Amino acid sequence: MAAYLELTLAAGPQKVPILNGRVSIGRSGSNSIPFPGDLNVSRNHAIIHEMNGQFYLSDLGSRNGTVLNGRPVTAPTLLSDGDLVVVGDHEIIFHNEAERRPETAEEEEQIGEIGDTQCALSVRTITVLVVDVRGYTVLAQQVDESTLSSTFAAFFQESGSLLMDLGCWTQKYIGDAIMAVWLHRGMVPEPAELARVIDGLIKVEDLASKLHTRFPLPYPIRVGAGINTGQASTGNLGSAAVADFTALGDAVNKAFRLETSTRELDADLVIGQQTYGAFVHLPAAARLFVPRMATLKGYAEPEKVFQAHFGNLPQLRHSLKGA
Numbered sequence: 001m002a003a004y005l006e007l008t009l010a011a012g013p014q015k016v017p018i019l020n021g022r023v024s025i026g027r028s029g030s031n032s033i034p035f036p037g038d039l040n041v042s043r044n045h046a047i048i049h050e051m052n053g054q055f056y057l058s059d060l061g062s063r064n065g066t067v068l069n070g071r072p073v074t075a076p077t078l079l080s081d082g083d084l085v086v087v088g089d090h091e092i093i094f095h096n097e098a099e100r101r102p103e104t105a106e107e108e109e110q111i112g113e114i115g116d117t118q119c120a121l122s123v124r125t126i127t128v129l130v131v132d133v134r135g136y137t138v139l140a141q142q143v144d145e146s147t148l149s150s151t152f153a154a155f156f157q158e159s160g161s162l163l164m165d166l167g168c169w170t171q172k173y174i175g176d177a178i179m180a181v182w183l184h185r186g187m188v189p190e191p192a193e194l195a196r197v198i199d200g201l202i203k204v205e206d207l208a209s210k211l212h213t214r215f216p217l218p219y220p221i222r223v224g225a226g227i228n229t230g231q232a233s234t235g236n237l238g239s240a241a242v243a244d245f246t247a248l249g250d251a252v253n254k255a256f257r258l259e260t261s262t263r264e265l266d267a268d269l270v271i272g273q274q275t276y277g278a279f280v281h282l283p284a285a286a287r288l289f290v291p292r293m294a295t296l297k298g299y300a301e302p303e304k305v306f307q308a309h310f311g312n313l314p315q316l317r318h319s320l321k322g323a
Contacts, residue, residue: 002096002097002098003017003018003050003055003094003095003096003097003098004016004017004018004095005018005023005033005048005085005092005093005094005095006092006093006095007033007090007091007092007093008090008091009033016032016033018048018050018055021049021050021051022047022048022049022050022146023047023048024044024046024047024145025041025045025046025047025048025087025092026041026042026043026044026045026046026060026062027039027041027042027043027045028043028044031044031045033092035087035088035090038088038089038090040064040088040089041062041064041087041088041090042060042061042062042063042064044060044062044145045059045060045062045066045087045088046058046059046060046062046066046073046085046087047060047145047146047149048079048094049076049145049146049149049150049153051149051150051153051154051157053098054078054079054153054157055078055079055094055096056076056077056078056079056149056152056153057073057076057077057079057083057085057094058073058076058077058145058148058149058152059072059073059074059140060140060145060148061137061140061141062087064088066085066086066087067085067086067087068083068084068085068086069083069084070084072175073175074136074137074175074176076148076149076152076153076156077173077175078156078173079094079096080094080096080099081094081095081096081097081099082094082095122233122234122235123231123232123233123234124183124184124231124232124234124247125183125184125186125187125188125189125229125230125231126169126181126182126183126184126229126230126231126232126234126247126251126252127181127182127184127189127193127194127197127227127228127229127275128179128180128181128227128228128229128232128247128251128252128255129178129179129180129181129182129197129200129201129225129226129227129255130177130178130179130225130226130227130255130256130258130259131159131177131178131180131201131204131205131208131223131224131225131259132176132177132178132223132224132225132259132260133152133176133177133208133221133222133223134221134222134223134224135222136176139217139218139221142218143216143217143218147215147216147217150215151211151214151215151217151221152176154211154214154215155207155208155211155221156173156178158207159178159204159207162200162203162204162207163178163180163200163204166196166197166199166200166203167182167196168180168181168182168200169181169182169183169234170246170247172246177256177259178204179252179255179256180197180200181234181246181247181252182196182197183234184229188277188278189229189275189278190278191278191279191282191285191319191320191321192320192321194275194278194279194320195317195320195321197227198313198316198317198320199317201225201227201269201310201313202310202313202314202317204223205223205225205268205310205313208220208221208222208223209221209222224259224262224263224267224268224269225259225262225268225269225270226255226256226257226258226259226260226261226262226269226270226271226272227255227258227269227270227271227272227275228251228252228254228255228258228271228272228274228275229251229272229274229275229278230249230250230251230254230272230274231249231251232247232248232249232250232251232252233247233248233249234246234247234248251274253298254272254296254299255272257296257297257298257299258270258271258272258294258296258305260296260297261294261295261296261305262307264294264295265292265294265305265307267292267307267308267309268307268308268309268310269307269308269309269310269313270292270294270305270306270307271289271305271306271307271308272303272305272306273303273304273305273306275306276289276306279319279320282319282320284315284319285316285319285320288308288312288315288316288319289306289307289308290306290307290308291304291305291306292304292305292306292307293305
């Protein structure tokens with residue numbers, strides 16, 4: 001079995017193969033994995049769906065939610081070999097033999113010498129882009145699980161390729177949000193570096209807005225975005241077997257808060273003061289933003305932020321590239 005699920009059913013421990021790239025989980029007997037009579041499990045609770053050789057987990061708007069490795073699933077999320085899925089009180093382990101590579105004795109010895117965790121961090125100036133899908137919960141209640149999974153699998157995969165082509169250092173998918181990080185050579189990002197960030201946002205927003213023409217969705221998907229620049233600890237916080245390149249620090253946290261503030265400010269994009277300061281000397285770019293005061297969750301005092309609408313982004317990108 002290339003990909004399968006390991007769990008305990010009424011008949012005892014089971015290995016359930018993922019046939020035809022799809023497994024559904026729920027209380028109804030029509031599911032691939034049914035939990036009849038368990039009121040903690042919704043009738044149609046979750047689905048695991050294969051897309052381009054990778055497997056994604058989606059919650060189907062269940063009452064009690066689906067948990068992956070201790071975190072709630074709010075959007076289709078990529079699965080890795082050994083991941084733990086919890087539905088109600090049931091633990092399900094995802095296995096994908098295609099991800100496994102036999103190690104030589106020499107490699108096993110080297111891993112043992114290195115240890116379980118690799119921490120190689122350095123302080124860098126970064127710019128963080130956070131793009132969040134608007135109204136995902138409502139959408140999940142209006143389309144079937146197969147459409148939902150296929151739509152967001154395509155969105156995340158294609159967004160990832162676009163961002164990598166624009167020099168993104170690392171990216172993560174957190175619920176229904178995308179976080180992308182760019183590293184800068186100096187303390188202050190150059191206009192051309194920020195142009196790539198804006199270009200990434202333009203392409204991801206355009207991709208999202210056209211998904212309804214490829215998949216049977218009731219309306220176009222909208223997104224909101226936050227961009228923040230600052231210093232952060234960057235490097236590999238993963239294990240010796242699996243690298244996890246990430247950034248840690250207030251600059252990252254604030255990017256998420258800026259994105260959240262777009263709802264309060266009725267804006268498509270909100271950026272932080274350091275990002276704005278990197279091109280404030282470019283009048284054609286600076287005038288595309290409106291200064292506002294926003295209360296960011298977790299911060300004691302309101303902060304000055306700068307908002308813009310997606311329609312202004314091509315002009316902003318042009319100004320930055322021409323600087």
